[in-house]
Amino acid sequence: MKPSIKINEESKWIIEETYFNQEWLGKYESIMCQGNGYMGIRGTTEEPYLGETRNTFVAGTFNKFDENEVTELPNIPDLIQMTIKVNDKALDLSKGEVSQYKRSLNLKTGEIIREFHYHLEDDSELAFRFSRFVSMDQKHVISQKVEITSVKGNNRIGIDSGINGQLTNSGSQHFSEGAKHLFEGKYIQMTSETSQSNISMVETTVHEISNAANLSSRIEMRRRQVFNKYWFEVAQGETAVFEKFSNIHTTRDKEHEGKSVEDIEKHGLEELVAVLASGYDTLLTNSAKAWDKEVWSVAPITITSKDHEDQVAINFAKYHLHVMTPAHDNRMNIGAKGLSGEGYKGHTFWDTEIFMLPYFTYTHPEIAKSLLEFRYLGLEGAHKKASGNNYEGAQFPWEAAWIEDGETTPVWGAADIVTGKATKIWSGFIEQHITSDVVYGVNQYVEATGDKEFLETKGYEIILDTAKFWSSRLEWSEEDSNYQITDVIGPDEYKEHVDNNAFTNYTAKWNIQKAIHIYEELKENNVEKFNELNTKLDLDRVYADWLDRVDKIFIPAPNEDGIIPQDDTYLSKKIIDLVPYKEDEQVGTLFHEYNLEQVNDMQVTKQADVLLLIYLFENLFSKEIKLDNWNYYEPKTMHDSSLSLSTHSALAADLGELDLSYQLFKEAIHIDMGPHMTSSDEGIHAASLGGIWQMIVFGYGGVRVLDGQLRIEPHLPENWDNLVFSIFWHGTELKVTVTKEAFEVEVISGEKEVTFDHKGEQYSVTDKQVIKLI
């Protein structure tokens, strides 16, 4: 099959589909997902197809179907679908003869346009043009337009459109049947309540039809559905325009706190009356302006590459990062699939801090702060998890949903191929590095922004509280006279129940070291804060433990070949030839032949583990050690997680392996944008999108913070002539322009002097400075 995702060569803002293939619905639904952080709607076609996944999610509206399931983002009643009949036959692109087909998502404005000519058996011909967007300006509003032109013949059109609440999350229904209302004969409203969390979703929609002859309509209320049915005629040469405006408000919205459902219903209706008065084009202009103001004008990235796709990739990544991120509410965070699919149930993982957060920290620090405040607000759940496991302090949940929920990882997963029984998902129990990952994100944010206010009100407490957890987590080994961390899963999830995973032990120790430093710093310089936190967290007692234990934590050291053992037993396991599986287009094919238990006994790594440690803490290791470990681990790494390739690409760039790095960059940007037409079915890969930014700014831009100090060491891949990017450093925007020969650092806003390191030398810049690379 020839894959059909196309980069428009004339625009760095357009991704396109140039012919319709029903087998690939899921791909386009995910990569053309629209939203604004408040809501996300998959890029489904208006007319329904078998195999589609029609999802609309509102961030933070978690609900638990029953006691056997974990809480998840519910798929709310659909507003997008229209069943369209042409001369009494359903419009269906998989059947009719179709020409001039094109579907495109404009990343700059967020608008999807779908155009085609539809040829009927009787030689009639119609031109359809669908457009729609989710407003970035009015976060509750969705606008749709369908233009129908009779190119040949006079044609009769029927459209059923309204609100459909028969959808589920793969069979789990989160809503009671909604209450239905009709106002002024045209405003349809349905209010549905989640079954366990009791969140009410108020959805309102209205249609406007122009230039339609002999228009008639009728409302139909069915079970969980309200539709308006329209019939009209379009004479040859005429164009009828069918518009639909909708909005969504919920009782979870901060702006509606304290309001009754009736008040919210009234508000939704009033807003929609005004929206209808504005019309599609005005709404689109305002939304595009908001996109520009909030996203595109902020820290823009320009890549001059022989391959046009590279620039599209970063635009694509930024588009989706803003579609999926609930920047408006610090009680919410980013799901592993954003708001673009049911995969991972809308839950937040370490993906946020390690993969997506850096983008926000360096370009939208206020959003980064909000995402970290979510962790602060989540301390309650983290305490619950720690004490439930007989630990002290704050142990962050592997999967987080609503702030108070604590751990929400499901306990049972897919079937074991050998036994046929469902496998236990251990991550929620023993994938414990999430706790130091959160601290890594806090530390990076504070170092890059210098946000003392956040540090004092929230950051200190997170770091101290998590160190308390780690200290209680350590296990004393009489045999080895050291503290160990046994029975964990590290970043490499193909190794369950391992002892002393290098990544886990290193970061746990680092977390405690950070806490020791903060304790001493506060006690010395901020007695009031110290006393407050000392009382709250019993610091004096735990500080003594920290001091006693920190140097006795077992840290796997490089062996005689320079290899850092991934864990106590990894290096003694069987080595198999992975080439056939690595070359397979599908991810996870290893498991068609081995079960998890068997893979556990091989030197096979799912994703960067030791190499991630090296990437995140690069000044801990010599270049030689880095290379040795790269050469050892990369061939054993399946990259079966979308979190793996970008780390490897950036690390390869660090190591000067630019060709290899660029090859990995290409693989990484193809995770969603590439030719694997089913890999994004369950949603877009959020971490991978954050990874695209990291590969560019950290990998090729060479930006890093080492011990609180900004470092810039750019190195462009062969294909690139020029890279321009911006970062915010302590509130100052720095524009960095890189060529193969030199790079320029320019202070764009703010008047502070910025100091950075380049190849061991310190530079200070207040205006701009050019540094030669060769």
Add this chain to the structure above:
Amino acid sequence: MKPSIKINEESKWIIEETYFNQEWLGKYESIMCQGNGYMGIRGTTEEPYLGETRNTFVAGTFNKFDENEVTELPNIPDLIQMTIKVNDKALDLSKGEVSQYKRSLNLKTGEIIREFHYHLEDDSELAFRFSRFVSMDQKHVISQKVEITSVKGNNRIGIDSGINGQLTNSGSQHFSEGAKHLFEGKYIQMTSETSQSNISMVETTVHEISNAANLSSRIEMRRRQVFNKYWFEVAQGETAVFEKFSNIHTTRDKEHEGKSVEDIEKHGLEELVAVLASGYDTLLTNSAKAWDKEVWSVAPITITSKDHEDQVAINFAKYHLHVMTPAHDNRMNIGAKGLSGEGYKGHTFWDTEIFMLPYFTYTHPEIAKSLLEFRYLGLEGAHKKASGNNYEGAQFPWEAAWIEDGETTPVWGAADIVTGKATKIWSGFIEQHITSDVVYGVNQYVEATGDKEFLETKGYEIILDTAKFWSSRLEWSEEDSNYQITDVIGPDEYKEHVDNNAFTNYTAKWNIQKAIHIYEELKENNVEKFNELNTKLDLDRVYADWLDRVDKIFIPAPNEDGIIPQDDTYLSKKIIDLVPYKEDEQVGTLFHEYNLEQVNDMQVTKQADVLLLIYLFENLFSKEIKLDNWNYYEPKTMHDSSLSLSTHSALAADLGELDLSYQLFKEAIHIDMGPHMTSSDEGIHAASLGGIWQMIVFGYGGVRVLDGQLRIEPHLPENWDNLVFSIFWHGTELKVTVTKEAFEVEVISGEKEVTFDHKGEQYSVTDKQVIKLI
């Protein structure tokens, strides 16, 4: 659109589809529904299509989704679906080129066969033959077979098949995600529990593939789904055979009472191992034998008509009556759509006693008894309803589900076209004639069967208890010095909140009269039973009331034109021209222009009301009165209920209007079997099917019981030369052979002399007797 339901001219047992039309999926799903009274499965195709409704129901397994909904039969996880790929493309009859297409249901064996040739773009050609049945012999078992022949080319086939629990009842999910198991690498089992009634459904399935080259397979467990994926090749000229055997057992099954879920799971697996060993053909033979023994050999009906369709119609009716009737369990009854669709939620209405029960009473009295025992067991719910409404005795629910549930009619229905608000469904509150309808069924059963044992243990009590309700229900009118029944809905549901509906008042009085008679009879002849019931029901007290009130009940009498007023105000309402609506193919189109309130103010009747009274109590009215009322009411009757046409047809036959009767007979049999291709989408019309039997045996056979006396007055329509039917009368089977000139009554089994009335004369028969008609 040319409708495609076809009666096979060579067989009275086959209904056919001769070309595939995706718009008509629902029609065939309903009319080709398979089952055995234990379960019902819609006749969906194996491969899925947009617009399909994939339902499997197990009788009696009611569950309530949440507090806002009423209990309903849940759509259990599907076993039928197979996703089939041919050379990597989904098999889809709406797209590919298809020839020699035929789908047929064999009513005699219950087997669906679907055959076609499928032509690919590369000139490959495959012949597919799907067959399947639900066993009438082993009530828990479903068998499927797919034969795939490569006519041209060598072709690669992929089939995903297993258990799919993502289905819902139009969005309401009744099950927790099921527990999944795999045994011996091939037996797949999923056990799902209903959310409120806590019934566990154990579904097990296994595949067997033969003559498939390069066969490989893999199990896949997804959310609420377990599939086995198969890939194989079929060389030119070869036929691969793919079989699937499944069974369903539940904790509600009487045979599993007291067993643990684990025991039932074990039993299901063991049964399936034996089923697999038997193979499709043996299982089909056994099932067909059971159909013959239980249905076709019992009281057969033969129609010699110029129109072959008439014989198919009665076969079709009997087939479906046995598919839908849970004869195995007296805690269950027949749903208004049988087990063939979500319509009416599997609930039981008066349809059972007035429309379906007569068939069973006269041909399968043991099933009739079980259906009436359901009402006896439902007395608890009927007491609940009566006392909830401040009445005494037993008030049967308008909609009945599980025996203890009492009233289960939903309170809110579809939208009002004018106000846009949901309309209140009043039936559960005020459609009260259901209580005397049940008594009518009891009385007819006892009169026809002479089943004294049932009468003594259950029948007396039902009649006395319901009379107690009616007596308490009566309202004394000071103004008119009589007892009235105000604010009801009669059979004509287009008239809500009427006073003194003739049908209701007549039958209520009749019910009390029956009770008075029983009281006196028992007191005289069965003192022990009398004392028992007197104590239980406080008979002495209520008997005094009955005596006092029975003659003071207001009974609407014929006016000067001989018209019995349907209620107090009907005859004074506006008369409009109904012809355009009556001629519309679609039912209910009147409501596209008027709302219920407006229709309430017109002389428009939904279905037989006064005429039904005349039909059921024919010796209460003179032939003249009957004709006057026919001429008045029939033109005002929309026949918008499937309960209307058969009554009118039989009544017209009684009145000697044989041409009109036959025309109505044709309309009635076309309710499901006819050219209206969407009218059966929500399920088959159970009452209409019972009506087909009544039109033949009561209408043309002229069978009736009048005051306990059998009457036979046959009269054939023009098209019919001969009608042979059997009925059981007090345990004796009578075969009646009717021609236009004479009829013969023959005693087939039993040795009792049977007495019957014909045109006022008494006949006694022990062997056979011929009576001339002209």
